[in-house]
Amino acid sequence: MEVRVLFWAFKRAPPTGALFHGPCAEDSFAIETPVPLRINEIFHSVQGESTWMGAPCVFVRLTGCPLRCGYCDTEYAFRQGAMRERADVLREVLSYDCDLVEITGGEPLAQREAFDLIRELLDAGRTVLIETSGAIGTAGVDPRAHIILDIKTPGSGEAARMDWSNVDRLRAHDEVKFVICSRSDYEFAREATRTHRLVERCRCVLFSPVHEQPRGVEIGGMQGLSPRDLAAWVLADGLRVRVQMQLHKIIWEPQTRGV
Numbered sequence: 001m002e003v004r005v006l007f008w009a010f011k012r013a014p015p016t017g018a019l020f021h022g023p024c025a026e027d028s029f030a031i032e033t034p035v036p037l038r039i040n041e042i043f044h045s046v047q048g049e050s051t052w053m054g055a056p057c058v059f060v061r062l063t064g065c066p067l068r069c070g071y072c073d074t075e076y077a078f079r080q081g082a083m084r085e086r087a088d089v090l091r092e093v094l095s096y097d098c099d100l101v102e103i104t105g106g107e108p109l110a111q112r113e114a115f116d117l118i119r120e121l122l123d124a125g126r127t128v129l130i131e132t133s134g135a136i137g138t139a140g141v142d143p144r145a146h147i148i149l150d151i152k153t154p155g156s157g158e159a160a161r162m163d164w165s166n167v168d169r170l171r172a173h174d175e176v177k178f179v180i181c182s183r184s185d186y187e188f189a190r191e192a193t194r195t196h197r198l199v200e201r202c203r204c205v206l207f208s209p210v211h212e213q214p215r216g217v218e219i220g221g222m223q224g225l226s227p228r229d230l231a232a233w234v235l236a237d238g239l240r241v242r243v244q245m246q247l248h249k250i251i252w253e254p255q256t257r258g259v
């Protein structure tokens with residue numbers, strides 16, 4: 001069986017296979033063990049965010065994330081998931097008559113095998129979107145993939161985890177997303193957009209009003225931000241960004257899984 005190094009974002013799994021939160025210095029790059037992908041769910045739906053919104057898409061949700069954003073709506077993906085061989089995952093995704101695939105999480109780039117899965121999906125002719133938190137380096141991602149890079153605002157509680165070198169690596173076909181929790185988050189996003197010339201450098205800059213999220217087991221929860229307020233701020237400042245709502249939360253109940 002193929003042997004790989006377990007990526008730093010996960011601590012050593014106990015016999016139960018459960019994953020822990022955050023990096024562990026003693027274990028960094030130290031565990032050599034067969035590492036299939038840990039998959040939370042694979043499903044077919046319509047894309048709910050980004051410029052690909054509304055397009056039919058196969059989603060591959062990987063288990064685990066080193067962050068704990070207060071508004072996280074996929075807390076169930078922090079630990080739940082089954083270990084699956086990459087070839088098995090690839091076979092299932094390609095069984096859908098659908099050209100668009102999103103690799104998401106959790107944090108999809110925290111599992112090194114994901115980089116190979118992305119390449120294999122691209123080789124098979126699929127268009128691949130990667131929804132990533134910004135906390136894990138995107139170097140090594142196949143350049144044919146479309147990265148949708150979160151830049152965490154202060155309101156997320158995880159802004160300090162941002163790896164800003166990911167912004168330097170943005171390509172013209174990538175997108176950037178800010179989840180805006182407040183007026184001060186909006187001002188942070190506005191200044192980051194200007195400072196890093198994001199509108200000029202990538203396909204789209206997305207400003208998304210945070211959706212109300214109840215307190216969870218590991219996340220603090222969040223009050224929603226009025227989309228009208230966000231739209232008014234963007235218009236008043238004349239920003240060339242796109243205000244986006246999460247389409248899947250409009251079509252289905254906001255807490256619905258697998259959509």
Ligand code: SF4
Pocket residue numbers: 065066067068069071072073074075105106107133
């Ligand atoms: S980065 Fe994404 S998956 Fe991870 S805690 Fe934040 S919102 Fe949830």
